[in-house]
Amino acid sequence: MTPEADPTLPGLARSQVRAARARSGRARPAPRVVELAEVAPVARVLVDVALAHLDRPFDYAVPATMAEQAQPGARVKVRFAGHDADGYVLGRVAASEHTGTLTPLRRVVSPEPVLSPAVAALAGAVAARYAGVRSDVLRLAVPPRHATAEKAPPREAVPPAPHDAAAGERAWEASTAGPAFLRHLREGGSPRAVAQVAPGEDWPTLLAHAAAATLAGGRGALLCVPDGKDLARLDAALTAVLGPEQHVALTAEAGPASRYRDFLAVSRGHRRIVAGTRAAAFAPVHDLGLVVVWDDGDDLHAEPRAPYPHTREVLLLRAELEDTAALVAGFARTVEADQLVRSGWARAVEPRREVLRARAQVAVTGASEHALRRDPHAAVSRLPGEVHALVREALHHGPVLVQTPRSGYALALACERCRTPVACAHCAGPLALTSPTTPPACRWCGQAASPWSCAECGAHGLRAPVLGDLRTAEELGRVFAPARVRTSSGDRVLARVEAEPAIVVATPGAEPVADGGYPAVVLLDTWLLLGRADLRAAEEALRRWANAAGLVRPGGRVLAVGDPGEPALQALVRWDPGGFAARESDQRRSAHLPPASRVATLTGHPGALDDALTLLQAPPGAEVLGPVPVPPDRPNAEEPLERIVVRVPRAAGEQLSAALGELQRLRSGRKLDPVRVQVDPLTF
Incomplete structure (x- = not known):
């Protein structure tokens, strides 16, 4: 039985026992005296804390036992806000501006200087440019420590061979x-x-x-x-x-x-x-x-x-x-x-222009006057006669690359008679075919639609206005049998193909390199890349076509199926991406779009966006566009997300980044609801 619970003791005595125990519990042990380093006893530490208002170096005392190891660039453990936190030593100084007693470093995780002064400065510049925090940048810059690799014998420097x-x-x-x-x-x-x-x-x-x-x-x-x-x-x-x-x-x-x-x-x-x-x-x-x-x-x-x-x-x-x-x-x-x-x-x-003329011949077929004279159906055919002739001829000299914008088989279906898009009867989602032997199935709920009939006209036939690489490969295999047909897309990307004759069907970015280059490259469905709802649609389409055309062997041919009047296809035929980029820049400058302007997007719930706009001290001349609804960041979200766009002249770009950085610090310090800030997004 405890003394304060003893019924034989008077009430006053029991209260005195409880008070003594409380005083002893509140008593703190005397702080342990730590001997500090004789030279530069203060370490400037960047703590790994992803809070904008704490994105600055903090001073810590350097114990004498860590003086040799706690050098600039080393990883350390420190006490921060009542918890152990990771950090990097940015530098050592003789004294601190902090007037109180400095907390000593907990330990040096590794004396290896993994954060150089140049990379530390770059991390600060990147964080300022994108209104972020340095700890997030350093997670990208410095890989996680691997103790075994760190303790292994170092790789010796090998003198370089004489430069040719x-x-x-x-x-x-x-x-x-x-x-x-x-x-x-x-x-x-x-x-x-x-x-x-x-x-x-x-x-x-x-x-x-x-x-x-x-x-x-x-x-x-x-x-x-x-x-x-x-x-x-x-x-x-x-x-x-x-x-x-x-x-x-x-x-x-x-x-x-x-x-x-x-x-x-x-x-x-x-x-x-x-x-x-x-x-x-x-x-x-x-x-x-x-x-x-x-x-x-x-x-x-x-x-x-x-x-x-x-x-x-x-x-x-x-x-x-x-x-x-x-x-x-x-x-x-x-x-x-x-x-x-x-x-x-x-x-x-x-x-040089003479080099370009000798390197490759680039042409457009499908809707040109020349193609229509030779093939009246070229304007509506996915594989005009000129494509057939080129592929058949090039197969005698090596592999042929065929670029198609979509992966899969038949990604969208429509009624064969009235062209009405086909929808699932259960959830109204789009139907698609995954192979020639399976019935159409919904891309949302997975329900098969067999048998199917059109709700508008009652027809039972289907057509595919958008075909993927698998269906394209199937069609080419039937037309050019017995030529070998290979596909490269999604998780089946080929890195390289041999110089033997074959048809290689690939999606943009998945084109394999051919030994010796391709004698011919065919670009299908160019309208699909140009039809994307994106500011960079034409620029991106030309980049993807040029990357495929770049795989042609010297003296080879590139044939695009599309409208020759499209400026992007004209630039491809002339091989003038520089002129096309200049034209795009002029158009965006007149519309006050990047890169003539600097842009940032703020995405969050409506209340959080209102708080952000109230706190944002935008530079003079800034335009605030929106808000507009955006898809939720997670399923079954209770509140919809919205996005606003802040646009400033290019000369005010640094001021915009600084204003957004200050906004992030204010929001972080006040613990407001999260808002995603993205400076100069690739697409918006």
Whole structure:
């Protein structure tokens, strides 16, 4: 029995016992005296907290036992808001501006300096540019620690082989200023270029020679591509040009141990050439001299996680911060790349016209006067006679690439007689065919519709206005039997095909590389890409066509089925993506659309958007468009989502980012409902 519960004690005595116990419980042990480091006893730590109002360094005391390990760039554990939190040491100083007693570091997770000063500065610039927080950026920049890989013997630096400058200039001689660009890199300069590559050009070899010229000048290079298929080609080209053990390929598919080992080889300075996908844009390359982005219009360059940075913009920021050369290259040209040329920030590097004439013949069939004279049904045929003739002839010389915009079999169905779209009788969803042997089924609820009859006219026949790659392959297999037909789309992407005759049906982005190139490339359903409800529909269509046409062998033919009056198809025939990008830029400037303007979207529930608009101190001249409803972010959402668009002149872009950053800090500090802020989204 406890003393305060003893009935034999007087009430006063019991109360005194309870008071004594309360005083002893409230008593705090005396703080343990920690001996601090003699030199620079204060560490500036960036704590891994995704709250905008806490996105700043905090000062911590450095115990003497951690003085040697808690160096700038090291990972540490600190006490923050009553919990242990991860952080990075940004620097060490002699004194703190904080007047109170500093909390000591809990421990040093690893003394490895994984956050270089240049990458820390870049993370801050990216966070400011996209109105985000640095901790989110650093999750993209620094891979998770792998202790075994960190403790393994380091990869030794291998002296580079002598650079063959003549081979590099021969590779770039098809372009107007390519050889001069390489010479400038070799001499240690920082040229900036927007390069357009000719069809049939081996672009990985061009980029590898640019990296080799930079390395010959005593500096490192960083090259970013959209996906693993492109990275594999670039990796092989870098090995062929630079020799083995001269570069690393950073990709998440390599696994945590391998990726961290390659990351350490870069951060320790043992490798100075880095190739990778979008996260590699933050690689800590020593003495960085060149940043390269290939095919910057690909949406894979846009990070889907906050703060949603784009690879091109990250690399351009890095080029400014570290005073490096920059190369934006591709078969096509985006309006953002055209803006770099127009502003004088970069110089255009384009293929010579005589080279283009010899590289490939590009034509349009289907609705042209020439095609209609030869085939009266060409305007309504998906595979006009000219396509049949080209495919039949090209199969004698190797594989033929056929690009179709959609994957699947028959993605939409309509009544054969009255053309009424077919709907499911259970949920009114769209019906589709997945193969020639299965009945039509609903794409929403999965119910099969067999037998089916049209509710409008009673007919039982179906037609497919939109066909996928599987149905296209089936049709081509019947027409060109016994030629082999292969498909590449979705989760069945082919990286490479042999030089033997075959028909390769692929969706955009999944086109395999053919050994020696394709003698012919056919582009089907061009209207489908042009008909997308998107600001970038025409620009994106031309980029996808140009990427497919770029796989043709020298002297091959490219045939597009569509309306020859379309400006995008005209640009493809002339191989003038630069002129098309300039035309698009002019139209967007007159309509006050990006890149002539800077745009941000705010998405959230109506009440949260009202709070955000009240707190937002937009720069002068800003326009607020909306709100408009958007699809919910999760099923069965109780409250609908809305979106507003904030638009400012391009010159006020930094002010808009700063205003949105301040908005994020205010909302975070007041714990308001979440609002998704996206600066310069790829589509909206």
